[in-house]
Amino acid sequence: MPHIPLEEHLPGITGLLEYRRDTAEPIRDLTQLLLRGPSSLTEGERELIATVVSNGNKCKFCTAAHTAAADVLLGDTVTAELVKTNISAAPVSEKMKALLVIADKVRESGKLVTPAHIEKAKAEGATDLEIHDTVLIAGLFCLYNKYVDGLDTALPADAGYFNVLADRLKNHGYARLPQGYDHLKKQVSN
Template sequence: MPHISLPTDQPGIVGLFDFRPETAGPLNALAEVLLRQESTLTRGERELIAAYVSSLNSCRFCFSSHAAFAAAQLPEGMPLVEQVRADLDAAPVPSKLRALLRIAGKVQRGGREVTEEDVRAARAEGATDLEVHDTVLIAAAFCMFNRYVDGLATSAPDDPEAYAAMAEQIVTTGYAHVPAGLRG
């Protein structure tokens, strides 16, 4: 049960956005830029970074939703997401993405954990400064999102189909959020 009274029974961050729509806009805009705008990293790869950080933070709602969003946009689907979650070193991801995921994991522990050696390793695998930047910002943003969702004890569906339905909406329309009072 959430720590505060929410106006809807929407799970996770969606219920929080219904509670305070004026914060939903900027947070959704950030997610839209980081996860969906044009980039040399695919949308699926960026969602995988978000899911990986959310997994490290043990945020069930954010991991489950962004895992579904990543799976819907990666040819290897959920099996790859689960492999990355279970063992990044053994997961069959490109070396550049693995280096970026390692940076994301360090950001999750603390920003100062990222070293010049980590960045150099990512560059050696072909990562650009923009990809390193966006990886760090995705990881940092998802630490915030995870703490927002879990800090207010929001609900998280148990049914994977609920996340698959969210994924369909995100893949199709993006992170635009319509507050509960404006839904048809």
């Protein structure tokens, strides 16, 4: 049971974003800009960064959500799975591998990112902006993972939930829909 009273039909981060709408707004805006805004990294690649960090932090809700989003955006389920278990074997570019390694270091501590990690990413063609965004996406998912688990939010009862969520993240991004999550409430009460 969550440490604070959250609406039962809203698992994981969704209940927290509705609990405190004023702090949710900048968190949503930041996520939308970083994961869906203009970038030379694809939306799928950026979801992989979110996935690798959430998986490293062992946050079940965020890992499942962003794995599902990456799967939908990339059109396969192998890439995200391999990124979580063995970055070097994943079917992504050498540049992405170097960026995913940086993200995983940031997850542990910002201080673990060395000039050698940065040089490697640059040698594989990463731009300063891509490195910047990788570090901040990794930082942002540390926020999410700690927020979601620190308040002990619930997992959805039905794993199919994540497929619905992935479609929503693909088609609508991270902005709050005008009706919030009322459509989910209706599904629960049905």
